[in-house]
Amino acid sequence: MTGLAIDVRGLVKRFGDKTAVDGVDLQMPHGEVWGFLGPNGSGKTTTIRMICGLLQATEGEGECLGYDIARDTDQIKLSTGYMTQKFSFWGDLTIRENIDFVARLYQMPKRRQKVDETLENLGLTHRQHQLAGALSGGWKQRLALAAVTMHAPKLLLLDEPTAGVDPQARRDFWDEIHHFASQGMTVLVSTHYMDEAERCDRIVYLANGKILTQGLVSDIITASGLFTFRGEGDGVRRLAEELKGRKGVDYAAYFGAALHISGHDRDLIQSVIGNERSADVHWEEVRPSLEDAFIALMARAGADQRVHA
Amino acid sequence: MMVGAGTSARIGAIFVKELVQMRRDRITFAMMFAIPVMQLVLFGFAINTDPKDLPTAIHVEEQTPIVRTLLQALETSGYYDLVLETPDPRESARLLARGDVAFVISIPAGFTERLIRGERPQLLIEADASDPAASSNAIARADAIFNRALRHDLKGSLSPLAATPAPFELVIHPRYNPEAITQYNIVPGLLGVILTMTLVMITGMAMTREAERGTIENLLAMPAKPIEVMIGKITPYAGVGAIQTTVVLLAAHFLFNVPFAGSLWLLLLGVGIFVLANLALGFTFSTIAKSQMQAMQLTFFFFLPSLLLSGFMFPFRGMPGWAQMIGEGLPLTHFLRIVRGVMLKGASFGDVQDALVAMSIFTAIAVGIAMLRYKRTLD
């Protein structure tokens, strides 16, 4: 057994002539929370499915919790919890029946009690006899998370668990994720939310089936090579349109009343805003947002790909 | 009219969408052509309401020109196919019970001599009348066949014998269903038809429903082995089969007064294996079909020949050889032999052994295919 929770090398998945995942290496230590990011169709779900044995990799190899991902899928399934992107519990079973089904499949001791506890923690005891299909989107996600963590898996694979979940519930979700991690669970969670990415120990950013970059949030911002200035004041309105086309300005976006402009050349940006230095706009340099960093990384990846193609 | 243009545009939009969806569902599209073709072939060629070439055993105690003429006439009539000769009259009962032959014809020693002396000797035809439709035409024609044959032979000094009434007495023993009550044949058979239709269809949905609703991803992510999924999924329907069997058997007894000549336990053994065969087949369909709709169509594709070629609707022995061969591959054919054999003929284990084995082999093959086809991943 390696010291890694996930250790996969050169994973490739092709569907027909479409390459969904194109050589992914992932070495994830135990007990961490990693964010899995990337645009739609970049291969996050496909990668997760290969890790937990739901898809056979076209190429590549690896271990999940020390088990071979091609051969030992039974063991992998026993000790991982996988929450699917699309709700895939049984809508025509009640909430309790769904939980009970999972408890039976994993042969949990003291099943009744365990199911009662799970319902209690979820806060669904009073609705336990309603059909799961009748739950609202956010509640379905909560039910799914509770169900896939019931058998105390060593590895949690969460595929966009908070999509469509309200802010308070999202915060609760993340508290829970960190609670699991504090108990030694390893968590790989895919998301499109930047604030969630910032809550992770590390981030893996996927684009076109390849890992574009990975590391700490600060590493990724640094890796993007971006510089961002924030302008505030009355004159900032309509300035974005003007600045967007200027040499040196790659991105211009409003955050509330403030305008952020970013680019790869610090001096160039400074000269641009120097020219615009009207009295009622106040500029200061800020940390580039993760979103800007990703968009910059994507743009670069797109350019690289075009060069290679 | 104001709505005219808009309406036709919208009809057109829906028409195009339907057309595209229809073509994209390959199995459905194929079935739309395969099922009519199958119906044409089955109804047009396989089914025969005037069954010919029925297997017949003869028990002849003397060989004379007249006896040979009679046997020759049977063969050429087209209704009787003399497949074997039994030296032992007791053997005939067994042959009929097993369904190996539809008729046993016995000509006793001294038949010719007594015929020439004008003593009107007896000629015995024992018939399996459990299926009245299968045997009635052949029986009805027997007298005429023999008479016409003898008219050639009885010439010269024997010519007075050629006059009516016939110089022999044709004795017919319709066995198992002497009053030719069709319900006796239909009702037990219906048990098999009901089990086939419901069980194959319901289990056909087993995996396709999971796939269609997306719950398959969750199911596969959890530690359940294919055989566990299969057994877990089909067992509830074995219970359904048990209830259906009880209802039909009670109805057969109390409503239709169908006799029950054999062993209930033997019948239940047959029902058990037959139910398994259908459940396994349904599960196999559900691993092949991509949607519940396709599973339904596969079920229908299987059900149609089961209904027509098993001997339920039309006499099995009356079908051409190729149709009988297909029929031998269907579990319903074997089940009908068991259920009719046990209920109407009092068939023993030995009599239905072959049918039990055939259904077991079918089950094993279906389970094997299901396990091969069962996808453990989403690929």
Ligand SMILES: Nc1ncnc2c1ncn2[C@@H]1O[C@H](COP(=O)(O)OP(=O)(O)OP(=O)(O)O)[C@@H](O)[C@H]1O
């Ligand atoms: N079963 C499949 N057959 C064919 N193509 C597939 C299949 N599953 C995924 N793909 C393709 O593989 C690519 C990666 O898909 P995947 O679902 O892994 O992306 P993702 O990163 O999870 O996207 P999202 O953020 O939208 O969930 C996509 O182009 C998708 O169309």
Ligand SMILES: [Mg+2]
């Ligand atoms: Mg996805």
